[in-house]
Amino acid sequence: MDQTSRFTSxxxxxxxxxxxxxxxxxxxxxxxxxxSPSWTAKGYLLSASYMESFxxxxxxxxxxxxxxxxxxxxxxxxGFCLIIGFKTxxxxxxxxxxxxxxxxxHPPFPGYPQGPSEGSYWLVNKNLIEAAALFVLFLFxxxxxxxxxxxxxxxxxxxTNPIP
Amino acid sequence: xxxxxxxxxxxxxxEWLKILGGIPIFGAVWSAGFRSxxxxxxxxxxxxxxxxxxxxxxxxxxxxxxxxxxxxxxGFGIRGEQLMRSLGFATVEWLDDMAKSAAENPxxxxxxxxxxxxGLNVRLTAICDIFDVRAEKALRSFNTKENPCKRYKTHLDxxxxxxxxxxxxxxxxxxxxxxxIDAINAGVHVYVEKPMTHSIEETYAIRDAVRNNPKAxxxxxxxxxxxxxxxxxxxxxxKNTLGHVSLVVTATNRNDDNGAWQYEIHxxxxxxxxxxxxxxxxxxxxxFNPEHFFRWxxxxxxxxxxxxxxxxxxxxxxxxVLKMGIPKYVTASGGVYTHRDGxxxxxxxxxxxxxxxxxTGTSQTPxxxxxxxxxxxxxxxxxxxxxxxxxxxxxxxxxxxxxxxYADPRSTKYQDLIKENRVDPSVPIYQYDPxxxxxxxxxSATAKYFANKGLLxxxxxxxxxxxxxxxxxxxxxxxxxxxxxxxxxxxxxxxAITAHMGGLSYKIGRRIEWDAENERIIALPGENLDEILxxxxxxxxx
Numbered sequence: 001m002d003q004t005s006r007f008t009s010x011x012x013x014x015x016x017x018x019x020x021x022x023x024x025x026x027x028x029x030x031x032x033x034x035x036s037p038s039w040t041a042k043g044y045l046l047s048a049s050y051m052e053s054f055x056x057x058x059x060x061x062x063x064x065x066x067x068x069x070x071x072x073x074x075x076x077x078x079g080f081c082l083i084i085g086f087k088t089x090x091x092x093x094x095x096x097x098x099x100x101x102x103x104x105x106h107p108p109f110p111g112y113p114q115g116p117s118e119g120s121y122w123l124v125n126k127n128l129i130e131a132a133a134l135f136v137l138f139l140f141x142x143x144x145x146x147x148x149x150x151x152x153x154x155x156x157x158x159x160t161n162p163i164p
Numbered sequence: 165x166x167x168x169x170x171x172x173x174x175x176x177x178x179e180w181l182k183i184l185g186g187i188p189i190f191g192a193v194w195s196a197g198f199r200s201x202x203x204x205x206x207x208x209x210x211x212x213x214x215x216x217x218x219x220x221x222x223x224x225x226x227x228x229x230x231x232x233x234x235x236x237x238x239g240f241g242i243r244g245e246q247l248m249r250s251l252g253f254a255t256v257e258w259l260d261d262m263a264k265s266a267a268e269n270p271x272x273x274x275x276x277x278x279x280x281x282x283g284l285n286v287r288l289t290a291i292c293d294i295f296d297v298r299a300e301k302a303l304r305s306f307n308t309k310e311n312p313c314k315r316y317k318t319h320l321d322x323x324x325x326x327x328x329x330x331x332x333x334x335x336x337x338x339x340x341x342x343x344x345i346d347a348i349n350a351g352v353h354v355y356v357e358k359p360m361t362h363s364i365e366e367t368y369a370i371r372d373a374v375r376n377n378p379k380a381x382x383x384x385x386x387x388x389x390x391x392x393x394x395x396x397x398x399x400x401x402x403k404n405t406l407g408h409v410s411l412v413v414t415a416t417n418r419n420d421d422n423g424a425w426q427y428e429i430h431x432x433x434x435x436x437x438x439x440x441x442x443x444x445x446x447x448x449x450x451x452f453n454p455e456h457f458f459r460w461x462x463x464x465x466x467x468x469x470x471x472x473x474x475x476x477x478x479x480x481x482x483x484x485v486l487k488m489g490i491p492k493y494v495t496a497s498g499g500v501y502t503h504r505d506g507x508x509x510x511x512x513x514x515x516x517x518x519x520x521x522x523x524t525g526t527s528q529t530p531x532x533x534x535x536x537x538x539x540x541x542x543x544x545x546x547x548x549x550x551x552x553x554x555x556x557x558x559x560x561x562x563x564x565x566x567x568x569x570y571a572d573p574r575s576t577k578y579q580d581l582i583k584e585n586r587v588d589p590s591v592p593i594y595q596y597d598p599x600x601x602x603x604x605x606x607x608s609a610t611a612k613y614f615a616n617k618g619l620l621x622x623x624x625x626x627x628x629x630x631x632x633x634x635x636x637x638x639x640x641x642x643x644x645x646x647x648x649x650x651x652x653x654x655x656x657x658x659x660a661i662t663a664h665m666g667g668l669s670y671k672i673g674r675r676i677e678w679d680a681e682n683e684r685i686i687a688l689p690g691e692n693l694d695e696i697l698x699x700x701x702x703x704x705x706x
Binding site: 034053085146151 | 183193197
């Protein structure tokens with residue numbers, strides 16, 4: 001169960017740190033959007049340069065309020081789970097899903113309009129890298145080392161190894 | 165409980181830290197986000213309270229109930245077809261094209277929007293077009309069992325048929341006033357396309373006719389008066405947000421055949437199918453010339469070039485916001501620089517309109533500031549979007565479908581806020597986007613990018629609407645429920661006189677002056693201004 005036992009504590013700590021940083025990023029984005037009543041993903045979706053019809057459908061009059069709520073909810077949930085250390089594997093999958101949607105709406109493909117961005121990208125951008133990092137977290141869960149999940153794993157350890 | 169105690173037994177403090185350590189991090193991030201927003205919101209609210217600009221929707225025009233209004237259309241050309249769709253009448257050909265286009269491209273919602281448009285409770289009973297092909301096209305689609313529609317040979321036959329309560333005029337400019345005057349004198353309501361008139365004299369004659377027949381509701385087709393952001397801009401001006409506005413710059417930029425009035429010449433247009441004498445009307449008698457008929461905007465004899473066709477839009481937009489009226493001085497220049505194809509109206513034109521007595525208010529010593537220039541600049545050889553900017557001592561306003569206001573770094577009004585770093589002159593202090601859920605004091609580069617790309621459209625109650633539809637609806641509401649159209653005779657008079665002063669200055673090469681007291685454009689002794697304005701012989705290339 002506790003895969004991280006195969007790692008040195010520094011290796012485990014690094015994975016925990018990565019998880020906390022990504023969780024921090026998701027949570028802060030979610031909170032800012034939650035408390036900005038006029039925020040909407042409409043502009044981002046309408047200006048999609050790839051899979052336009054899908055993203056424009058998402059930006060439709062009747063769908064967009066649901067999309068906005070789901071986006072904020074998912075950002076908060078992923079942030080919460082990664083920071084607290086609870087169901088981090090599920091949270092990683094949801095996070096990857098969100099990031100890939102952001103990536104595909106404005107992909108840094110050659111010949112596609114780049115829109116506003118703070119750097120220069122070709123095929124790879126920060127959304128893709130963050131998604132890849134989440135995939136690492138999915139493969140190497142650390143919530144049993146640091147997080148609420150430890151609460152449920154610990155008794156077993158305690159009972160099998162009464163003397164540490 | 166006992167189980168719980170057993171469960172938690174044996175956790176050291178260090179263990180608890182590993183289990184619950186994420187909670188304070190979670191709390192810290194959440195409260196940082198919350199506080200950052202609180203701060204931004206309170207700064208924003210403070211700024212919005214200080215500015216106190218109302219972003220209200222224009223009052224909806226009244227109900228369309230009662231007997232159906234009987235409408236007649238004169239001129240079923242490009243604009244006539246558009247107006248008819250706004251009125252609820254689309255040709256079979258257009259409906260087929262749109263259905264095909266929507267089937268190929270699901271994003272094309274033009275047909276769906278047309279079908280969703282509110283019915284205006286009208287019957288299109290009469291059509292007049294002197295080109296058989298167009299008149300027959302209209303009848304084919306509009307003359308139905310539910311909507312019997314007849315063609316009339318002349319506009320007088322149509323007006324006096326007893327079959328129309330109101331008419332819409334979408335003819336070449338030189339017919340606007342004669343038809344309007346005939347209709348108003350017959351007690352028929354009129355919606356006329358801009359510019360309201362083609363000559364100076366007509367401008368007075370049409371005003372007299374409207375004044376003498378108060379029952380006939382008269383409206384000029386400046387549909388942008390319905391643009392939601394303009395009321396917000398009016399309120400911002402009323403609250404002295406910009407301080408003294410000394411300069412307004414506005415522009416037309418087009419770079420295509422259609423924009424340069426190179427409309428299609430119909431192959432069936434000939435002396436058999438076109439009533440050429442009727443087309444000419446007051447214009448110089450010349451033999452049939454299909455280019456003059458189909459591309460009439462290129463000659464002073466029938467059209468009025470950039471100053472009448474396009475500057476009137478920009479002038480009326482600014483007049484709607486500032487209500488500055490007719491300029492005291494107008495100076496124009498330009499020439500035929502991009503389309504030397506025999507036309508005699510300029511395709512590059514700059515018009516400076518001066519209002520030396522006008523002020524939007526001041527934040528400085530009273531008397532220091534007074535006077536404003538409105539600069540209209542146009543080319544039909546480039547389509548770079550230059551926007552419309554109102555430049556005041558305290559702030560600048562970008563006026564379009566959105567209203568964006570930037571504080572001026574040297575502003576008197578905002579100097580304390582700028583000093584305290586609460587206002588950054590490079591970030592808008594106010595932005596109104598009719599399609600968003602609310603107003604925002606600050607915007608991001610991203611929002612601006614989307615807006616500039618035209619992705620955040622103008623909406624009414626969250627729905628995209630056609631402003632021509634709203635403008636026609638307002639006119640019909642005035643007919644049915646009383647009230648005055650937002651672009652009535654006074655606004656039309658100011659628009660027409662200003663356009664004619666622009667045309668005159670371009671042609672004479674002199675600063676043209678308006679005598680406000682006597683309501684006259686000042687002419688030199690022996691000068692016939694209308695003769696100069698309508699002169700169709702000279703091509704003015706400087």
